[in-house]
Amino acid sequence: MLRGTNQELGRPHNRRIVLEAIRQRGPISRAEIARGVGLTVQTVSTISSELLERGFISLSPGKPKGRGFPAPSLEVNPGGACACGIYVTPRGIEAGLIDLSGELFGRRTLRETQISADRAFECISEMVADLVQGWPEDRVIGVGLAIPGPFDIESMSFVGPTTMQTWRGVDVHERLKAAVPFPVFVELDSAAAAHGERLYGIGDRLTNFYYLFLGVGLGGSIIYDGRVMRGAWGNAGEIGHIPLVPGGEPCSCGNNGCLERYISLEAYDRRVAEIGEEAWLEEIAPIFRAAIVTIENMFDPEAVVLGGLAPVELRRKLLGLTDELPNSLAAREDRKVARVVLSDGGSEAVIRGAASLAVSRLFSPQPLMADERPGKNSDPFDRSSEEENVA
Structure with a gap:
């Protein structure tokens, strides 16, 4: 929830609150912003005038909603x-x-x-x-x-x-x-x-999700209440080095059976050259499903978002492996989205x-x-x- 503050030294915070409200909900009037974020119309007017002067937002005529003149609308200026x-x-x-x-x-x-x-x-x-x-x-x-x-x-x-x-x-x-x-x-x-996905992708529909990053290696990040969760040393959500395959392939980290040895672009290139794509998908299917269930039980996200550098065609094939997922905390009847969804971003994520x-x-x-x-x-x-x- 976006909320402004009347506390001393609160102006930088309020500016970002107003600008974020315009980004999320624009075109929007000053009065609608004020009601939504808990600031006075005068405060919103002062801030929006500054944003207009700097060129970060633009002003357009409002749409008529009845009698009288409609209030002008504000939106982000790309x-x-x-x-x-x-x-x-x-x-x-x-x-x-x-x-x-x-x-x-x-x-x-x-x-x-x-x-x-x-x-x-x-x-x-x-x-x-x-x-x-x-x-x-x-x-x-x-x-x-x-x-x-x-x-x-x-x-x-x-x-x-x-x-x-x-x-x-x-x-x-x-x-x-x-x-x-x-x-x-x-x-x-x-x-x-994951940060980009929050701002420009599925973040307009989900506020708590796990972003599974399929790159040269395998990683991930947790978006909780619209923010990237960092962990004590900034590595929270890094799933690639979970040793999920007992007695599996040796990994450069010193463990055996780490996920990214099986599911990553490096693993894809290596194994597809040896056994072909269809056999690789069949080989990793139970490992991938176990990884999804592990993520769901650890972080309880609204959904796991499958993104990263992998071509969308490959990500769609991986998504197909999740049609029959094992039971987990995510197996709820009141779900609004599927347990695993594709990222809105492409390879430029x-x-x-x-x-x-x-x-x-x-x-x-x-x-x-x-x-x-x-x-x-x-x-x-x-x-x-x-x-x-x-x-």
Whole structure:
């Protein structure tokens, strides 16, 4: 629920509340916003005037609903700002630009296996400069970078073919700050994709879901009450290294039978070359169903959203394996959606999600994580280097 505050120092929060209400429900009048978020019409009018001045929203004539003149309506202006999304994988770099509606344009791709950090950040600097060409600097609200996880686990991070093997010891956040002249954000690929899904995909229908990320490896993130749940060290929801197959194949993490050894693009390429796609689907069917039930019993989501880098045709075939799922907490008669659904996003889910980390600086009423705060003058509304202290 979006709620404003009348507390001192609440203006930044209220701006994001108003802007998020416009994003979710626009076109919408000032009075409707005020009723919905618990602020006065005067406060909403003041905030919306500022948003209009900055170009983040647009004003249009309201639709007649009876006698008298209809109130003007507010909605997000897609061209009011843009953000860059970068995805570094063991297979190369993907980059793109999104506007405030989440539309992706200007995509760039570099195919290079296990690219070094030095070369990657040189390429990222060039890609970002190319993508934002023609945009005023104050309309570029940030750059988000997504990389495979998990983070900061000595025996798992930067180990094996599904990770960036040569990046151990690289301070990714600092290197990105040095490479681009905009606020920067770094996130797990699965969490970034889930974040983008919340803003621009199924998040308009579900507020609690598990995003199962089928990439080079296998990951996942939990969206709870509209927010990505991070965990104590930022790795919550990483399902790829659950050893679900007793006595199974050895994994680079040191365990045997980990899920991503069977269900991932790396596993798909390896096994399909050996036994063919149909045999692979038959081989993994019971493992995939067990993974879905494990997720449902652990997190109790409204649905498991199947997304990631996998082509939609492949994800549809995996979805077909869930027609006969075993019993779990999710086997409810009052369900509004299926237990497993396809992501609304395509193969660009991570790029859009990485860019959406920056867009959330405008929309999210929640404070940024400590390691996401880019520093002074990072607020896209703030034209000065002073901390805002106006209620």
